[in-house]
Amino acid sequence: MKQDLKQFEYKISLGQNFIFDEALLADIVQQTGITKDDTILEIGAGRGDLSIALARQCKELVTLEIDARLETVLRSRFEEFDNISLHMVDVMKTDLAQLMEGKGPFHVVSNLPYYLTTPILNLLLHSKLPLLGIHVMVQKEAAERIFARPDTPEYGPLALAVAYKTAPREALSIPAKCFTPPPKVDSVFVTMPYHHAPPVRVEDEDLFSSVIQTAFAMRRKTLANNLAQLVKLPRQQVLDLLSHCGLPEKIRGEALDLPQFAALSNAIKRLII
Numbered sequence: 001m002k003q004d005l006k007q008f009e010y011k012i013s014l015g016q017n018f019i020f021d022e023a024l025l026a027d028i029v030q031q032t033g034i035t036k037d038d039t040i041l042e043i044g045a046g047r048g049d050l051s052i053a054l055a056r057q058c059k060e061l062v063t064l065e066i067d068a069r070l071e072t073v074l075r076s077r078f079e080e081f082d083n084i085s086l087h088m089v090d091v092m093k094t095d096l097a098q099l100m101e102g103k104g105p106f107h108v109v110s111n112l113p114y115y116l117t118t119p120i121l122n123l124l125l126h127s128k129l130p131l132l133g134i135h136v137m138v139q140k141e142a143a144e145r146i147f148a149r150p151d152t153p154e155y156g157p158l159a160l161a162v163a164y165k166t167a168p169r170e171a172l173s174i175p176a177k178c179f180t181p182p183p184k185v186d187s188v189f190v191t192m193p194y195h196h197a198p199p200v201r202v203e204d205e206d207l208f209s210s211v212i213q214t215a216f217a218m219r220r221k222t223l224a225n226n227l228a229q230l231v232k233l234p235r236q237q238v239l240d241l242l243s244h245c246g247l248p249e250k251i252r253g254e255a256l257d258l259p260q261f262a263a264l265s266n267a268i269k270r271l272i273i
Contacts, residue, residue: 018046018180019111025053028189031171032109032135034058039103043091043110043120045070048077050111055081062100066090091120096129105130111137114183118142118158125161126209133193134166143170143188150257157212163258164200164208166192200262208265215253215261223253231268241267 019025028050034040034057042063045051047070055061061084065074071088078084087099100106108131112120117138124134138146146162147170148154162168172189176182202208214230215223224238231238239249245264247256256264 018049019174019178020047020049020180021178022049022053024174024178025050027172028137029053029057031189031191032107032133033191033193034107034109038132039100039106041096041100041106041108043108044113045074045086046111048074050109051084052077052081054109055084059083060103061085062087062103062106064089064091064094092116092123096123096127100129105132107131107133107135109135114139114142118145121146121158122161125158125165131165131194133191135171135189135191137174137187137189139183140186140188143190146190146192151255155254156216157209160212160258160261161209162192164198164202166194168192200259201266202262203266203269207269208262211265211268212253212261215256219252219254221252222249223247223251223256224249226253227268231272233271241271 019028034054036057036059038058039060040054040058040062042051042054042061045063045065048063051061051063051074055078061081063084064087065071066089068088071086074086078086087094106129108124110120117136121134121136124131144154145156145158146168148156148159169191170188171191174187174189176184176186179187210230211227214226217226217229224235224242227241228235228238231241233241241264242249242251245260245267247260247264
């Protein structure tokens, strides 16, 4: 098998940067906090090294892989594990609710393909899946977007969605040299256990998400100008709405924190009922 690993041609287009170091893999698994009672959805099995480390510590592992070249190797490596199910599918084109039906609440663990980090996180964070936590390897720049604060260039809908659903923590900082092949930048393993209840009260989660997306649609525009496209109200009424929420008329969306977005969303909900 080691010879196969050496001969394998990695696809940069699929974001294939794997970790083979068993001590580091064990540390990654430990940081997730998973137990023998947990079910895991892994996005991107790769060559199966993280998959095997996870399977040894959980009740059931459902793992996805898009690269058909890896199927034979993966099925061979997983033969000794009766708690692994492999699905050769694209996560962005898969009905995850159907795939995980009947398995109860579960964790997601992934060495994410870097070019799909934000789309996959948004897919999970805006889903109705019974998630217990999201634990992902991301490039350092993506981690900065996850932990971003208001009035910073990195701040946006992703940081707000993460804060609303989870309590994120930077678990491990992993240098590029730990990967094969090494990426151009260092990575961060981020754990995001889900809140038992959101930290703010939101009356309509779909509207809440729409307000956030609209607020950042054109970052150079004021919040009032962006919101006007969503609520379809006269400008003065939009300004009155902001004033009601204690927000100045020229404020931009990037200045609002999570509680302010929740309050604004709830005010809009009451206005349009």
